[in-house]
Amino acid sequence: MQAADTDWSKTEKKVAQAAFKTAYEREVSALIKDVRDHSSTIVELDDLWRLHDFLSARRHDIDGKYDYRYSVLIFVFARLLKEGWLQLGELEGLERDKLAKISSLARMQE
Amino acid sequence: MQAADTDWSKTEKKVAQAAFKTAYEREVSALIKDVRDHSSTIVELDDLWRLHDFLSARRHDIDGKYDYRYSVLIFVFARLLKEGWLQLGELEGLERDKLAKISSLARMQE
Numbered sequence: 001m002q003a004a005d006t007d008w009s010k011t012e013k014k015v016a017q018a019a020f021k022t023a024y025e026r027e028v029s030a031l032i033k034d035v036r037d038h039s040s041t042i043v044e045l046d047d048l049w050r051l052h053d054f055l056s057a058r059r060h061d062i063d064g065k066y067d068y069r070y071s072v073l074i075f076v077f078a079r080l081l082k083e084g085w086l087q088l089g090e091l092e093g094l095e096r097d098k099l100a101k102i103s104s105l106a107r108m109q110e
Numbered sequence: 111m112q113a114a115d116t117d118w119s120k121t122e123k124k125v126a127q128a129a130f131k132t133a134y135e136r137e138v139s140a141l142i143k144d145v146r147d148h149s150s151t152i153v154e155l156d157d158l159w160r161l162h163d164f165l166s167a168r169r170h171d172i173d174g175k176y177d178y179r180y181s182v183l184i185f186v187f188a189r190l191l192k193e194g195w196l197q198l199g200e201l202e203g204l205e206r207d208k209l210a211k212i213s214s215l216a217r218m219q220e
Contacts, residue, residue, distance in 0.1 A: 028155045035158060039149030045138045045172075048145060052165040059162055062155075 008070050015093035016073060023085040024066050031058060074098060078105030118180050125203035126183060133195040134176050141168060184208060188215030 008016065035051070042048055067076055080086040081102060088103060118126065145161070152158055177186055190196040191212060198213060 032152055032155070032158060035161075036149050036152060039146050042142055042146060044142070048142060048165065049169060051145075052162070052169055055158065055162040055165065059159060 008073075009095075012094050012098070013070075015091060016070075016077075017068075019077065019086055019090045020066070020068055020073075022090060023080040027062065027083075027085045031062075074101050075105065077102045078108075081106040118183075119205075122204050122208070123180075125201060126180075126187075127178075129187065129190075129196055129200045130176070130178055130183075132200060133190040137172065137193075137195045141172075184211050185215065187212045188218075191216040 035055070038051065038054075042051065065076065065079065077086065077091060078101075081088060081091075088099070091099060091102065094102075145165070148161065148164075152161065175186065175189065187196065187201060188211075191198060198209065201209060201212065204212075
């Protein structure tokens with residue numbers, strides 16, 4: 001499936017941008033809360049380096065995941081759906097075909 | 111100056127090990143406190159990545175610094191002295207010549 005060829009209408013772009021932003025803010029908030037909660041449990045150097053490893057992995061993950069290019073957006077939304085940062089209802093306004101693809105991809109990744 | 115040729119007596123080794131451990135524990139405790147205090151101020155993703163950068167730098171620094179080989183120990187102690195993780199008095203028991211070298215190197219690094 002070549003999502004690169006998919007056209008996005010003006011309305012769809014608005015929906016996509018809002019959903020993308022919502023998911024991003026949700027994941028970032030959860031991550032910050034996680035780190036803040038976790039930091040209070042650090043008692044030795046190994047704990048600190050585990051936090052460092054965790055942040056390295058999350059940074060790499062988030063940098064790669066939030067890629068707002070229309071050519072990959074179907075896949076990005078499928079992943080966000082699968083990971084729970086987005087609900088299918090929040091993509092309402094996209095054309096039926098896109099929603100079906102996103103929904104199907106999210107299930108395939110399970 | 112070739113510290114590699116320096117001999118360390120049994121007594122000196124005991125003093126050196128204790129001082130090394132003291133400095134290490136001091137620096138690690140300060141770092142953990144620093145990260146724990148700092149974590150509560152994280153409100154956005156950039157703050158989190160700044161913490162990540164900070165931890166990357168500190169990890170690299172600490173991994174390199176605490177090198178307990180007698181060939182480099184004079185330099186290690188000089189640095190710990192200069193950085194305030196160790197006091198000259200805590201190296202008492204080392205021969206006069208070593209103390210003079212450590213003290214002089216610590217001043218040179220300033």
